Amino acid sequence: VRKDSGQGIALEEAKPKLQHPPMYKVVMLNDDYTPMDFVVQVLQRFFHHPREKAVQIMLQIHTQGRGVAGVFPAEIAETKTAQVNSYARQHQHPLLTVMEKT
Ligand code: TYC
Numbered sequence: 001v002r003k004d005s006g007q008g009i010a011l012e013e014a015k016p017k018l019q020h021p022p023m024y025k026v027v028m029l030n031d032d033y034t035p036m037d038f039v040v041q042v043l044q045r046f047f048h049h050p051r052e053k054a055v056q057i058m059l060q061i062h063t064q065g066r067g068v069a070g071v072f073p074a075e076i077a078e079t080k081t082a083q084v085n086s087y088a089r090q091h092q093h094p095l096l097t098v099m100e101k102t
Contacts, residue, residue, distance in 0.1 A: 024077035024099045026069045030061050034095040
């Protein structure tokens with residue numbers, strides 16, 4: 001049987017290789033100055049968490065030093081990270097978000 005392996009027609013059977021994109025955590029870091037309510041609003045606005053979940057994540061960051069806002073493919077994680085850091089700077093808050101390979 002001639003089968004398309006995804007890299008051209010192979011003469012032998014090939015196992016289908018489904019590629020999962022590498023995923024990245026968008027990690028939010030604690031600081032002493034960003035207001036709690038601003039962090040909650042960021043988690044709702046940029047990560048679409050319901051308010052209760054956003055409060056839970058914010059408190060995790062506040063007590064543990066860091067927390068995961070979400071997990072996304074590289075390009076989306078980069079966009080979210082840049083958007084959140086830019087938004088925080090526009091509002092003159094030091095809130096910092098970084099991405100980290102899962
Ligand atoms: N620690 C901040 C405060 O006490 C609140 C805060 C939470 C800041 C989470 C940043 O990612 C953060 N106002």
